Ligand SMILES: Nc1ncnc2c1ncn2[C@@H]1O[C@H](COP(=O)(O)OP(=O)(O)O)[C@@H](O)[C@H]1O
């Protein structure tokens with residue numbers, strides 16, 4: 093489904109409705125960077141009703157990317173109401189809410205009043221690019237790298253090796269939060285008065301849903317901020333101290349599938365339990381049933397995210413793939429390693445805004461109508477180039493333009509650039525992660541595109557499975573919610589669909 097279709101989407105899955113109507117349902121939400129969507133799942137894992145809206149990003153300055161929290165909140169509530177209405181069920185039949193969110197997009201707010209101090213600062217925002225450069229070249233980082241290299245040499249402790257290769261990026265929350273703490277006096281003041289809350293989208297939605305009575309995040313979201321220590325499973329003292337992030341503003345970290353509290357009755361008329369908070373990539377991994385070590389998923393949404401299940405322990409980073417918590421449910425802990433490219437769907441949306449086509453689905457035919465791109469190449473880097481290049485200042489560009497270049501060549505070059513970035517990420521995964529890949533599953537809006545899928549598969553020389561249902565983040569969140577409310581049969585049935 094494209095972002096454009098999403099604006100109008102609100103459908104009822106008549107054909108898949110089971111004959112005897114079940115009475116309990118779970119909601120799976122995905123707050124993406126392009127689309128916010130909600131599906132109502134029944135106990136046989138059928139989608140009974142859906143709703144989606146396009147997320148409006150705000151660009152106050154070149155390179156800055158924000159989201160208006162009030163607009164996002166209104167859309168969040170609306171997609172839930174619309175999906176439940178489309179399913180033809182009552183709110184009191186919803187037994188659990190699972191929320192998957194774009195990660196590392198954050199906000200700070202006043203603890204006493206609940207009022208936010210600024211818009212959400214998106215994971216795509218580049219305002220901290222200079223801070224990132226200066227920190228990565230700083231004496232402190234050089235000392236840290238040198239000292240930990242030495243410690244690794246003597247101790248062979250792999251955590252030391254990881255720290256010795258640690259660098260800041262703009263995608264992590266860390267230095268964007270530092271920028272906010274340094275530049276917004278009201279935030280600084282609130283921190284001094286112990287009146288400031290920090291939260292990624294999951295935390296803020298939970299806070300809003302429970303009218304301030306619940307304040308928490310989960311391990312998957314925390315681990316994507318850049319200042320969570322996945323080895324010690326707590327906020328990183330080292331990084332927080334180094335860049336002066338006060339611990340007092342950070343939420344407690346809970347299991348991914350957990351009773352986070354109930355939605356205030358005033359919002360939907362009934363107190364629905366919020367029973368899963370999860371980062372969207374981790375949720376897609378869960379929805380794709382990547383449960384075994386070596387399972388890989390490739391999500392192509394706003395950005396591309398390639399994740400591998402590394403088992404019970406966090407991977408030691410080598411400069412490109414970084415360790416994350418997949419999910420924690422009681423004693424079960426699953427770790428991932430992730431590499432990403434920031435601009436995938438964003439390149440499609442950009443080209444659409446320039447009227448190169450009217451619907452994203454047209455791009456496939458346009459690319460296939462040509463033999464090749466006639467030597468035209470596109471660099472997809474509106475938000476810099478991530479690993480293995482790690483250049484936050486790289487800018488997007490076309491090259492190889494000729495008199496004969498048509499919009500078809502430009503579109504083909506854009507799609508090819510997505511496949512080339514996939515290949516680059518996959519090669520890096522094979523170089524850095526010493527775990528054999530078992531299978532690769534794809535999801536996200538851009539995986540609708542058969543040209544990108546085929547070219548990626550040809551370039552990496554691997555088969556890539558594409559599930560019938562692409563909204564894996566919703567499915568994962570619903571499954572995790574189903575687990576928490578004890579509707580195991582519901583959660584497991586959801587998963588059986590994609591196995
Ligand atoms: N057939 C298609 N070909 C190329 N891109 C597509 C196609 N269908 C959808 N998209 C793109 O997928 C993106 C949305 O993907 P989605 O996974 O919903 O994003 P997110 O979860 O990041 O909000 C949009 O940029 C849209 O243009």
Ligand SMILES: O=P(O)(O)OC[C@H](O)CO
Nearest residue numbers: 124125194195393394395
């Ligand atoms: O908006 P998406 O789905 O591309 O996901 C964004 C990521 O979660 C950012 O870390």
